[in-house]
Amino acid sequence: MELPAPDGSWRADVMATSTTHGRQTAWEAQLSPITGADIQMRTDRYADDGIDVCWVSSRDRVLWLCAVPAIAVTPANPPTAGDRWMVPAQRREQERQQQEQTRQEEAARRERDRREQAAAQQWWDELSTTQLTELLARIAVLCMSEHAYGIALYAGHRLYGVARPCPYSLGRLSDSTRIFVRNAREKALVTATGLINADLVTHFDPPDYEQTVLL
Template structure:
C-alpha cells in the first residue's frame, strides 16, 4: 500500500496564518482556498502543524496526492509526524468514504481538552451527530484501545476502529472492522471490508460474514443502519461465504434486524430446549417406573442366582484347593529345574572364562613389552592425526570387559582397544575400533566375524621377539 510520500513526515491538515485549519483532502482546502495558494507560493505561505506548531509545506506525491510535510528540525514527539504513510492513506480513504455518504469529514481533530484526537471526524449534514473513525495499524493492547474508546464515549462521540493489517487481535474488543486495500490505493470505492460485518441467518441459526465496499459500510453506519453487536456465546462461529470454513467472533457490526433475529432464535432455541427437557422428564419418570419393576424382578432373580453361586463357589473352592496342590508340586519341580539350569550355566560360564583366559594368555604370549610399547606408540600417533589428541591406556592392563585387550582413550572418550583376543571379541561394545600389529593379526580378528573389517587397523609391524605374557 506504498503511496511514496515522506513516510512519517506527512499530514493532511495544516494551520494557515489567515484562514486557520486547512485540509489537503478537500478541493477548497475547507477554507475556500485553491491548492496553488499554498503550493510553491512565492513568497512561501507560512503553514504550521496543528499538532506541534512546527512549520510545514504543501507537497504532491508521485501519484499527485496532496499533503503537508514537516520542515526540517521537527519535534520528535509530534504524533502526526510519526504516523506511517499507510496510516495517512487509510485516513484519506476514510474521509472520502464519509464524504460520499453525505457527511462532512475533518482530519486530525483533537478534543477540546486533549483527551483524544480523531484521525477522521465525521459530522452529519445538520451538524447534530459526530462519529470518529480511527485508522489503527500499529500494535495495541485490548486495554489501551478500550481506554481510548471510553474517552470518546465520555464526550458522547461514537467511534469505529479500522485496520488494514492481516491480523487484528482486538477486532471484537471495540467497534472495529478489517479492510483490504484497493489495487489503486487512493480509490476508496475499491477498498473492501473483509472482517467485522456479519448477518444472522435465522434458517441456519448462525452468523455469516458479509463482504462489502468500505464506502458502503461507512454509509450504512452513518445512516444508523448498522450497530455493533455482542454475539451470543452459542453463536460465535461465523460462517465464511463460499466455503465451509468458520471463524470465532464475539462481536460484529450488523443490522438491528440481524441482532433481533439472533435474539428471537435464542428465545426459540430456549423454548425448544425447555420443551425437550419436559419431554425428557416425562420419559424419565415413565422409564423410572419401568426400571423399578425391572429392579424388583432382578432382585428376586439375583437372590436365586446368589444361592446358586454360593454352592458353585463351595464346589470351586474344593476343586481349587486340589489344583493348588498340583500347582505347588509343579512350582517346586520347576524351581528345582531352574536351579539346576543356573548351575549348568554358571559352570559353562566359568568354563568359557577359563578358555578365554587361556586363549588370551596364548594370544599375548607372542608380544614382548617392547612390541606392545611400539604398538601403543603407533596408536597414539594415529589418534593425534585423527583427533589432535594422544590415545593413552588408562590402566595399561589387559581387561576382560575389553575382550582381553588394552583400552586407549583420548581424554575421557574411548578411542579403541589394542589387541583384543579373537576369542573374546563378543565382549567389545558395538562399533569399537580395534588396533593390531599387522595383517596376520587383523586376519585372525576378522575371521571371527564379530568385528567389521573397517574397524580393524594394523600397522605392518613384524612378528618377532616372542616373549612370555606380560
C-alpha cells in the first residue's frame, strides 16, 4: 500500500518489507515524464533512509530506465484507447471523482424532478373545475377504441391505467390493466363482465347525481 516518509521526502506507491530481515523495497510507478537527474535524486532519498527502490514504467524507451533500478512492464490486458495504466492511488482518485460525478448527477436529477413536479402542479392549478371537466369531456370524445373507449392514463411512457372504460369494450384491454371508475355501481358493472380483476378496479364513491369531477 502507499506509504509516505515521516518527513515527507518520499512517498512509495507500494512498500514491500521482507519477513526475514525486515529490509524494505519501495515500488514506484513513474508514468509522468521525469529527467534522469530528478529520478536519481529521488532514488538517493530512499537510499538515505536505507530503502531500496524499483521504478516501474509502462514504456520501454525512457532514458532513465538503465540509470536507476527500474523495470518496464506491459499490462496483461492492454488498455483501450480511453484507459490509462494507473497506480493504485491514481485509480482511487479516479474512482472518487467518478463517484462524486455520479452523486452530483443524481442530485441534479432530483432537483430537476422537484422543479418539474412543482411546475406541473402550477400548470394544472391554473384550470378551474369547470375547465378541467370540459377538457376531459372533449378528450373522452376523441379516445381511441384500443382503450375500451376510456381515457388512457400514462406515467412516463408506460400505460398506468384507463379511466371509465365502457363495460362492453373491456375485451380490448389487458387483464392486468388498472381501471378507474366513479363509484361502486360502475365498479360492479365493470367487474360483472368477468374480464377484469376486481382488485385492479378503483372507485371514488361519489353518488350518481354528483357531477363534480374528482382531481
